[in-house]
Amino acid sequence: MYAMANFGSGTTDEAGLRLLYDETCRLCAGSAKAAEAMTGNRVVAMPLEDGPSAGDVVLEMPSGRVVGVRAWLAVMRLGPRWARALSAVLGVPPLLWLAAVGYRLVARTRHLLFGRCTIG
Template sequence: MNARPVLVFDGDCGFCTTSVNFAERRIRPDCTVVAWQFADLAALGVTEERARHEVLWVTPTGRVHGGAAAVARLLMRAGGVWAPLGASLTLPPVSWLARLGYRLVAANRHRLPGGTPACALPPGGRPGAR
């Protein structure tokens, strides 16, 4: 297993790629960042279905956090002013709002700045569709 956490994102999605580039440039979390299309998902303990569905944070021990929880872990790992924001995203009722916000963004990422038609998830793959 990797000694650092791994952030897994959708490399085919322009919005996701733009968001990850921003995080790497401005937030600077101490993690390995990889598009799921180039990741060894089996070694990370992640299915392709889940990787297509949401951003993932995989800890060095193999625990997987998805969606808003992954964003929270990224912010906490960055430290500094980002850590309290990330920690707040793990506490109810903020965590409930964060999950809802994440679902809305994920379902509409093709409509957001940087988004392309490739960003659109098929109806069955949209968060909350299960």
């Protein structure tokens, strides 16, 4: 698992943020579009190629990658006030652990909940 990027004290690594997602999954595609809109297009969504992170959402930054629920929390920190507040709350253990379990559960069953997915 990749480490969480430093989005803490208002300083963000905003240049060159790419959100990689499974374009064949309705949930992933819709969430990626919402992330672009929520962040004022500071995050650019791009389809994820097959690879070691297939099945996860990946946020690529100049300083490295953030995967899964931590990627979503990082994206939320670039959004409106409500999203930043929710990200701060969900980023604290044990809520972070619960959010990670929820993310994994949805990732495993997304094809049942939201239609066809070819990755994962």
